[in-house]
Amino acid sequence: xxKIFCIANQKxxxxxxxxxxxxxxxxxxxxQRVLLVDLxxxxxxxxxxxxxxxxxxxxxxxxxxxxxxxxxxxxSSETGHYDVLPSNRDLAGAEVEMVELDQRELRLKLALxxxxxxxxxxxxDCPPALSMLTLNGLCAAHGVIIPMQCEYYALxxxxxxxxxxxxxxxxxxxxxxxxxxxxxxFDPRMMLSQQVSSQLEKHxxxxxxxxxIPRNVRLxxxxxxxxxxxxxxxxxxxxxxxxxxxxxLLDRIAVL
Ligand code: ATP
Ligand code: MG
Numbered sequence: 001x002x003k004i005f006c007i008a009n010q011k012x013x014x015x016x017x018x019x020x021x022x023x024x025x026x027x028x029x030x031x032q033r034v035l036l037v038d039l040x041x042x043x044x045x046x047x048x049x050x051x052x053x054x055x056x057x058x059x060x061x062x063x064x065x066x067x068x069x070x071x072x073x074x075x076s077s078e079t080g081h082y083d084v085l086p087s088n089r090d091l092a093g094a095e096v097e098m099v100e101l102d103q104r105e106l107r108l109k110l111a112l113x114x115x116x117x118x119x120x121x122x123x124x125d126c127p128p129a130l131s132m133l134t135l136n137g138l139c140a141a142h143g144v145i146i147p148m149q150c151e152y153y154a155l156x157x158x159x160x161x162x163x164x165x166x167x168x169x170x171x172x173x174x175x176x177x178x179x180x181x182x183x184x185x186f187d188p189r190m191m192l193s194q195q196v197s198s199q200l201e202k203h204x205x206x207x208x209x210x211x212x213i214p215r216n217v218r219l220x221x222x223x224x225x226x227x228x229x230x231x232x233x234x235x236x237x238x239x240x241x242x243x244x245x246x247x248x249l250l251d252r253i254a255v256l
Contacts, residue, residue, distance in 0.1 A: 002112075002116045003122070003143070005123055005144065007126060008138070008144050009128070009148065010128055010129055010134070014149050018048075018220075019213070020125035021048040021080070022238075022239070026247075027121055030246050030247065032121055034082035034122075035082065035123070036123050036125065037108070038084065038086050039091075039133050039134070040127040041088070041092040043086065043087050043091075044125075047223060049077035049082075053088035056086055057072075060087045064091075065094060065097055065098065071114075073085055073086070094132075099132075105172060109140035112140055138165065138168045139168060140173075141173070141175075142175050144176065144179060145179050148200070150192070150194075152196070165178060179253070181200060182209045184213040185213065186212045186213060212241065216237050218237075230243055
């Protein structure tokens, strides 16, 4: 049975998609069977995996609304060697359209049940909001990976996210837990980065992953080629950090 993890943080531009795409590619490189679910209408994880969001016949949108079959929606990332349940701007309508549906927060969970045995990991790239889409991700998942930039405002939104996770855990999904906080876009030359980083370690202890993802231009360039950074330039510091993160995650869940 697949381990299902959401990559979530309601703040925009904090590195969720970069983490989702590169973790998918890193785990695939480590021999794991991975499905990456793009739950964001921006479709960045889709494009970053080399799947064209403009010509999807069936996407995660149809799957959530019960208008399309999951298997026919799944594409293969030729560049990343994992599967993708892609998304595009159609998904923006889903928030409103799902209001009418029964079990609207469980649509993704129910859809994924049919492919659980085919993967070791399902990674869900969430949009930057605590919305119905993110709620679907949290209800479908066993755990949450929270990417964080080590800057002054980073901690501010964290309590809202942690509270939401607690509520979902208590009321809808008892399996859900925080797997860990991942420090991303880290700049060791900045005093503030170091300070926030050690504050995170002090407050969250073991919940902070040991691996730190540095700010690295090769990671930012890779999406425009539709290739995960881990594959695009595997020797780059950012790629090596995401590969190390894949290994750390495998070790961490082995003891969960
Ligand atoms: P959104 O909230 O809009 O979905 P996001 O949280 O998914 O954003 P990303 O799209 O992963 O964030 O990253 C935001 C920007 O930062 C992108 O341009 C990405 O290429 C860049 N970026 C992410 N991680 C790194 C890194 N480690 N080094 C350099 N650039 C990075
Ligand atoms: Mg994103």
